[in-house]
Amino acid sequence: MKHFLLKIEPVIWLLFGQGLLIGTMLLTGWILIVGLAMPLGLVPVEALSFDRAHALGASLIGRLVLAALIVLPLWKGAHHMRHLSIDFRGADRDVVVAPILYAIALAGSIAGILAVIRL
Amino acid sequence: MAGPSHPDAMAPSRPGPTRTAPPQMPASWWSAPRIRTYLLFDATGLVYLLLGFVALEVVWALGAGPEAWDAMLASLRNPLVVAFHALGLASVIFVGVRFFSFFPKAQPPRIGPMKPPPAPVILGGLYVAWIGLTVLFAAILAGGIF
Numbered sequence: 001m002k003h004f005l006l007k008i009e010p011v012i013w014l015l016f017g018q019g020l021l022i023g024t025m026l027l028t029g030w031i032l033i034v035g036l037a038m039p040l041g042l043v044p045v046e047a048l049s050f051d052r053a054h055a056l057g058a059s060l061i062g063r064l065v066l067a068a069l070i071v072l073p074l075w076k077g078a079h080h081m082r083h084l085s086i087d088f089r090g091a092d093r094d095v096v097v098a099p100i101l102y103a104i105a106l107a108g109s110i111a112g113i114l115a116v117i118r119l
Numbered sequence: 120m121a122g123p124s125h126p127d128a129m130a131p132s133r134p135g136p137t138r139t140a141p142p143q144m145p146a147s148w149w150s151a152p153r154i155r156t157y158l159l160f161d162a163t164g165l166v167y168l169l170l171g172f173v174a175l176e177v178v179w180a181l182g183a184g185p186e187a188w189d190a191m192l193a194s195l196r197n198p199l200v201v202a203f204h205a206l207g208l209a210s211v212i213f214v215g216v217r218f219f220s221f222f223p224k225a226q227p228p229r230i231g232p233m234k235p236p237p238a239p240v241i242l243g244g245l246y247v248a249w250i251g252l253t254v255l256f257a258a259i260l261a262g263g264i265f
Contacts, residue, residue, distance in 0.1 A: 019167065024215045025249050027170060029256030031211060034177065035204025037261065039196040047262030048192065050185040056265065057181050065256075066178050074171035080164025087158060091125050104168070112175050118182040 001095045012079055012102065018068075019076025026069045058119040066119075070112030078105035160217055166210040169203070219245045 037043045046052060056062050078101040085097045124144040149158055180191035194200060222245060223238030235241070258264050 020214065020218045023167065024211050024218065025252045026256065027167075027207070027211045028215070028249065029253040029260065030174065031170070031204050031208045032253070033257050033260035034195065035173075035207060036201065037257075038192070039201045039204075043261045047260065050181075050188045052262070053181055053188065056259065057178065066174070070171055070174045070178060072171075073167040073174070077164040077166070077168025077171060080161045081168065084158065084161040084164060087161065089125065105171075108172055108175055112171075112178070115175055115178040115182055119178070 001099065005095070005098055008102075012075065015072065015075035015105075016079040019072040019074070019079075022068055023072040023076050026065065027073060030069055054119065057116075063116045063119060067113060067116045070115070071109045074105040074108045074112070078102055156217070160214065163210040163214050166207055167214075170207050170211075173200075173203075215249055219249070 033043060034048070038048055057066055082094070082098045082101050086094055090097060124142050129142040149155060177191055177195070180187040219242060223241045226235035226241070229235070236244075255264075
C-alpha cells in the first residue's frame with residue numbers, strides 16, 4: 001500500500017493543486033451567491049429558479065464548471081486531511097487513513113461526474 | 120500532544136557512535152504561530168471536502184427536477200447551512216491568500232530562456248484572476264448576466 005500511495009502521488013498532487021487553485025477560485029463566487037446571498041434573500045428569486053439554474057448548469061461550460069467545483073475541492077480536502085493526520089503522529093496509520101480519504105474523494109468525484117452528466 | 124514523536128523523525132542516515140535519546144516533541148508543538156497557521160491550512164481540508172459534497176448535493180438536486188431543486192434551495196436556507204457556508208468563505212479566502220503567497224517563492228530560476236516575472240506581477244495576476252473570476256461567476260449566478 002505504501003508503494004501504491006507513492007506511485008499515485010503525482011496524480012493526487014495534480015488534483016490537490018488544482019483543488020487549491022481552481023477550487024478556491026470557483027468556490028469563492030459559488031459560496032457568495034449559492035451559500036450566502038441566495039439564502040439571505042439578497043438575490044432575486046428568478047436568478048436561481050429551476051429553469052434558469054438548469055439552463056446554466058446543463059450548458060457545456062456549465063457542466064465543466066460544476067464538475068470542477070465538485071471534484072477538485074474533494075481532492076484538496078482529502079489530501080490535506082491526510083497530512084493533518086500525519087502531523088498528529090499518524091505516520092504509522094497513514095496506510096489506512098490515506099486510502100480511506102482518497103476512496104471518499106474518488107466516490108464523490110464519480111458521483112459528481114454522474115450528477116453533471118444527468119443534468 | 121506531549122510525548123515521544125515518531126521514532127524515525129530525527130534519525131540520522133547511519134547510526135553514529137554516540138547514543139542518543141529518542142526525540143521528544145514539546146507538548147505545545149502545535150501552538151507555535153507558524154505551525155498553527157500551517158495546521159489551520161491543512162484543517163481547511165475538512166471544509167473543502169464538505170463544500171465539495173454540498174456542491175454535489177446541489178447539482179444532484181438540479182438534475183432531479185424542479186421539486187427536488189426547490190427543496191434544495193429551502194435546505195440551503197437552513198441557518199446551520201448558512202453558518203457552514205460562512206465558515207467556508209472564511210476558509211476559502213484564507214487558503215487563497217496563503218496558497219497564492221507561495222507562488223512567487225515556488226518559481227524556477229528560469230523558464231526556458233526567460234526569467235519568471237517578479238513577485239508582485241505573479242501575485243497581481245493571481246489576485247486579478249481570483250477576483251475577476253469571482254465577480255464573473257457571482258454575477259452569472261445572481262442573474263446579473265446571461
